[in-house]
Amino acid sequence: MNLLSDPAFRWLLGGTLGLLVIASTTGLVLARRAKSDAAHITISNLNARTNAWWLMVAVFATALATGDTGTTILFGLCSFMALREFITLTPTKPGDHRTLFWVFFIITPLHYYILATRWYGLFVILIPVYAFLLVPMRTALAGDCERFLERTSKIQWGLMVCVYCISHAPAILMLLQIPGYEGQNAKLLFWFVAVVELSDVMQYVWGKTCGRRKIAPKVSPGKTWEGFLGGGVTTTVIGAALWWATPFSPLQAAGMAALVVLMGFAGGLVMSAIKRDRGVKDWGGAIAGHGGFMDRLDSLSFAAPVFFHVTRYALDA
Amino acid sequence: MITHLVAGALRLFSGSVARWQGCGPDLRQRVYFANHTSNLDGPVLWALLPPPVRALTRMVAAKDYWSASRLRMKLACDVFNALLIERKKPTPECNPLDDMVNALGTRHSLIIFPEGGRQTSPEPQPFKPGLFHLARRRPDVELVPVWMENLNRILPKGEILPVPVLGSVTFGTPLRLEEGEAKPDFLTRARESVLALRQH
Numbered sequence: 432m433n434l435l436s437d438p439a440f441r442w443l444l445g446g447t448l449g450l451l452v453i454a455s456t457t458g459l460v461l462a463r464r465a466k467s468d469a470a471h472i473t474i475s476n477l478n479a480r481t482n483a484w485w486l487m488v489a490v491f492a493t494a495l496a497t498g499d500t501g502t503t504i505l506f507g508l509c510s511f512m513a514l515r516e517f518i519t520l521t522p523t524k525p526g527d528h529r530t531l532f533w534v535f536f537i538i539t540p541l542h543y544y545i546l547a548t549r550w551y552g553l554f555v556i557l558i559p560v561y562a563f564l565l566v567p568m569r570t571a572l573a574g575d576c577e578r579f580l581e582r583t584s585k586i587q588w589g590l591m592v593c594v595y596c597i598s599h600a601p602a603i604l605m606l607l608q609i610p611g612y613e614g615q616n617a618k619l620l621f622w623f624v625a626v627v628e629l630s631d632v633m634q635y636v637w638g639k640t641c642g643r644r645k646i647a648p649k650v651s652p653g654k655t656w657e658g659f660l661g662g663g664v665t666t667t668v669i670g671a672a673l674w675w676a677t678p679f680s681p682l683q684a685a686g687m688a689a690l691v692v693l694m695g696f697a698g699g700l701v702m703s704a705i706k707r708d709r710g711v712k713d714w715g716g717a718i719a720g721h722g723g724f725m726d727r728l729d730s731l732s733f734a735a736p737v738f739f740h741v742t743r744y745a746l747d748a
Numbered sequence: 749m750i751t752h753l754v755a756g757a758l759r760l761f762s763g764s765v766a767r768w769q770g771c772g773p774d775l776r777q778r779v780y781f782a783n784h785t786s787n788l789d790g791p792v793l794w795a796l797l798p799p800p801v802r803a804l805t806r807m808v809a810a811k812d813y814w815s816a817s818r819l820r821m822k823l824a825c826d827v828f829n830a831l832l833i834e835r836k837k838p839t840p841e842c843n844p845l846d847d848m849v850n851a852l853g854t855r856h857s858l859i860i861f862p863e864g865g866r867q868t869s870p871e872p873q874p875f876k877p878g879l880f881h882l883a884r885r886r887p888d889v890e891l892v893p894v895w896m897e898n899l900n901r902i903l904p905k906g907e908i909l910p911v912p913v914l915g916s917v918t919f920g921t922p923l924r925l926e927e928g929e930a931k932p933d934f935l936t937r938a939r940e941s942v943l944a945l946r947q948h
Contacts, residue, residue, distance in 0.1 A: 511912075515763060515912050515913065515914055516914065518911075518913055519763075519898065519913045519914040523901065525868065525900075525904050528901075528904060528907055528911060529907075529909070531911040531913075532909050532910075532911055535911060535912055536909075715914060716765060
């Protein structure tokens with residue numbers, strides 16, 4: 432529990448809880464004021480989202496407080512659930528069944544186990560190299576050639592996004608060795624997750640209040656230039672203002688926050704394109720108000736690997 | 749207690765949600781009839797019913813499969829309260845239809861799979877006549893079409909190890925046998941009502 436004895440972490444957590452209190456109170460006031468049916472629907476969705484945020488923050492903070500193993504397990508479960516949603520929306524054939532068993536019950540846990548042992552070399556190649564070879568091999572053995580390359584590619588893509596990319600968030604905790612910041616990586620992970628999610632929330636708020644010009648109406652009609660720029664700048668400023676929790680200088684923190692915003696936006700856009708192609712609005716229904724796990728992790732999946740590598744390149748011993 | 753645990757585990761493990769599209773959960777007597785692709789179909793449908801409805805609903809299942817091991821037998825009898833029937837050609841002494849009518853009694857509902865066995869084809873096979881005879885002998889019972897989605901991807905026929913894809917179960921608008929409706933017409937209509945609930 433020495434994480435909670437760190438004043439910087441207590442400030443981060445306290446600030447997050449403060450934001451949630453403000454969000455819940457605002458939600459209550461808006462719900463009283465809402466007149467039209469459309470407003471009622473928007474506000475009740477907003478409140479469902481805020482309620483789910485309370486739970487997600489509680490789970491994440493508890494996992495961080497239990498330490499490295501707890502956090503790795505939490506992200507492992509998130510990857511598993513995201514992959515479940517991804518494969519559900521991907522048409523696979525009976526010939527993929529045993530490959531999928533490997534993917535869910537052997538490759539995914541093994542990847543997180545390797546992360547837990549802090550074996551960087553194998554962590555970065557297990558899925559891009561060994562799973563990449565194993566998946567088509569196992570499917571070929573099953574003997575169904577119809578749309579073979581398409582099926583194996585989609586399974587590999589699911590593994591990359593849901594397991595490999597998402598696992599780079601706990602890798603911030605497990606695999607970075609930053610001189611002068613030893614034993615404090617949990618704060619950096621918290622800062623990273625907070626910036627990713629704030630970016631989503633701020634873009635949503637700016638988009639809902641003053642969004643006009645759509646960026647990619649065919650892919651994601653909710654994304655506007657006003658939302659992206661307003662949310663992006665707000666998040667960058669907040670990220671920079673929280674520099675004291677990170678190993679970065681204020682300017683570096685602003686740059687990293689802007690990078691996270693940009694990659695997160697790209698992740699949201701790409702995952703929307705996939706949803707749209709499959710004819711669905713959400714990846715699942717596991718988190719009330721938000722959709723599925725992947726709806727909450729889409730930005731994070733694109734931001735995590737880039738954030739991890741840039742930080743490692745710049746600061747790692 | 750054990751029943752609730754098994755039902756909860758089935759829901760969690762199959763990631764399945766119930767979509768009450770054409771009717772709501774109700775205690776009135778019903779026959780739920782669904783497409784059949786996986787051994788999980790009956791247990792998952794049963795697990796998705798609200799507890800009071802579940803307690804009065806019995807799945808009709810093949811005796812040869814469920815009596816193959818002691819664990820299966822225990823699950824079928826003590827947990828699912830399944831009605832186990834012979835899949836052989838019915839004889840006057842051993843007619844599964846009589847068992848089903850008796851099991852309905854005055855309060856119970858049934859879960860049946862009118863294709864007669866698990867299928868691997870993308871669309872359900874033509875229905876066996878049991879549903880028609882059941883409808884004729886118990887015209888007061890509502891016939892609820894049900895589409896089981898993705899259960900064949902979780903545990904397909906011939907596989908032992910499951911894959912945790914998310915399933916869903918859609919309940920449609922209840923049917924009744926029309927006056928003077930011929931057997932083939934009714935069976936076609938029933939099959940189409942199940943198929944109409946498919947999402948894609």
